[in-house]
Structures are given as structure tokens and as C-alpha cells.
Amino acid sequence: ASTAFAEAMDRSLNAAVARYSTGLSPMALVAAYWDWASHLAFAPGKRLQLTEKAVKKSLRLGNHLLRRTMRMDGMEPCIEPLPQDRRFVNDAWRKPPYDAIYQSFLLTQQWWHNATTGVRGVTRQHERIIAIGARQFLDMVSPANFIATNPEVLARTLREGGMNLVRGVFNFSDDWDRALGSKRPAGAEQFEVGRDVAI
Numbered sequence: 001a002s003t004a005f006a007e008a009m010d011r012s013l014n015a016a017v018a019r020y021s022t023g024l025s026p027m028a029l030v031a032a033y034w035d036w037a038s039h040l041a042f043a044p045g046k047r048l049q050l051t052e053k054a055v056k057k058s059l060r061l062g063n064h065l066l067r068r069t070m071r072m073d074g075m076e077p078c079i080e081p082l083p084q085d086r087r088f089v090n091d092a093w094r095k096p097p098y099d100a101i102y103q104s105f106l107l108t109q110q111w112w113h114n115a116t117t118g119v120r121g122v123t124r125q126h127e128r129i130i131a132i133g134a135r136q137f138l139d140m141v142s143p144a145n146f147i148a149t150n151p152e153v154l155a156r157t158l159r160e161g162g163m164n165l166v167r168g169v170f171n172f173s174d175d176w177d178r179a180l181g182s183k184r185p186a187g188a189e190q191f192e193v194g195r196d197v198a199i
Contacts, residue, residue, distance in 0.1 A: 032129035039121040050115050057107040065100055079106045087144040092151035101143045109138050 017026065040046060064078035077099065081088050088102045116131040143149035147157065147165070156164050174186060 029129065029133065032126035032133075035126040036116065036119060036122050036130045039119050040115075043119060043121075046119055050111070053111055053114055057111055061100070061104055061107055064103070068096070068099070077103055079103050079110070081106060087142060090152050092155065095151070098143075098149070098151045101149050105138075105143050109135070112138060 060078050068075065077094075081102075088106075093099060093102050112134045113131065116134045117127055119127070122130075147153050153164070171186075177183075178185060
């Protein structure tokens with residue numbers, strides 16, 4: 001009986017954690033982070049390489065911004081988004097200060113990719129977990145996700161008198177309510193109907 005109670009208690013805790021961690025195991029994340037961090041700590045060559053890359057990226061951005069300020073031939077971005085990254089394609093991102101914001105973000109993202117991959121001794125599975133986790137965190141803090149750093153959102157807010165933000169608050173409230181009530185996401189029914197038709 002005590003074994004069954006202990007197992008039920010463990011399963012209940014794991015189910016509760018899974019609900020709020022979207023099924024990701026916190027222990028697996030800790031293990032992956034520890035594997036990466038400990039191997040990086042004992043890789044002075046890799047750390048030196050990362051320092052060199054950080055300096056080069058900073059100089060590259062600084063040189064571009066200086067040329068941009070002096071109206072020299074630095075009008076082309078110093079870094080382009082990946083082909084599948086559609087966040088910064090609008091021409092509004094090419095104007096100051098948004099060009100500096102998105103390019104510094106992309107250079108930072110590139111640096112973190114270098115930091116989380118190619119660390120000798122890290123298992124391939126842990127490397128993938130860390131690289132994807134870092135990428136997701138950076139995508140979360142992307143300048144495209146904030147009103148003050150997104151020229152497209154600012155322009156639309158001015159054009160609509162802020163009603164786009166009001167709709168966003170209502171959508172957030174609805175999403176939050178659905179998540180807490182274990183309901184399906186908004187639009188899921190339409191997706192299911194579309195899928196049935198496609199089949």
C-alpha cells in the first residue's frame with residue numbers, strides 16, 4: 001500500500017509539473033545545462049574563441065553603424081536574417097534605430113548558437129536541448145515581440161489609434177482563460193475541420 005501511495009504521489013507531482021512545463025522535464029533540462037556548462041567551463045580554447053567572436057561581432061556592428069551615420073557605403077546590413085526568418089523583412093527595420101536593434105539581436109543570436117554548439121564532450125542530445133532552449137529564449141526576447149522596438153507594430157498602433165493593442169489584450173485574456181481551463185486553443189476547431197477536408 002505504501003508503494004502504491006508513493007507512486008501515486010510521484011505521478012501526481014509529475015503530472016502537475018508537466019502541465020506547467022508543457023511536458024518538458026525540468027530534470028532533463030538541468031542535466032543538459034549541467035553537461036554543457038561544465039564542459040564549457042573546462043574548455044578555455046572554446047571560451048577564448050567565443051570572446052574573440054563577441055569582439056568581432058561588436059566591431060562589425062559598430063563599424064556598420066558608424067558608416068551608416070556618416071552615410072558611407074555601410075547601408076547594407078552587416079548581418080542578414082536566415083531565409084526562414086521573416087521577422088525583419090519589412091523596410092521599416094532598415095531605418096534607424098531599428099536597424100541597429102535587429103542587427104545586434106541577430107549577431108547576439110548567432111553568438112549564442114556558437115556558444116551552445118561545438119563544445120567538446122557535450123552529448124549530442126544535450127547539445128540539441130541547450131541550443132534549442134537558447135534559441136527559444138532569444139526568440140522570446142526578440143525586438144519583434146515588443147511594442148517599443150518593433151516599427152511595424154508602432155506604425156499600426158498609430159494608424160489604428162491603439163485598437164490593435166486592445167484586441168491583443170482581449171486575445172491574451174482569452175488564451176490565458178483557455179490554458180487555465182484546459183480548453184483547446186482558439187481556432188483549433190477550424191484547424192480540425194480544415195484537416196478533415198484535406199484528408
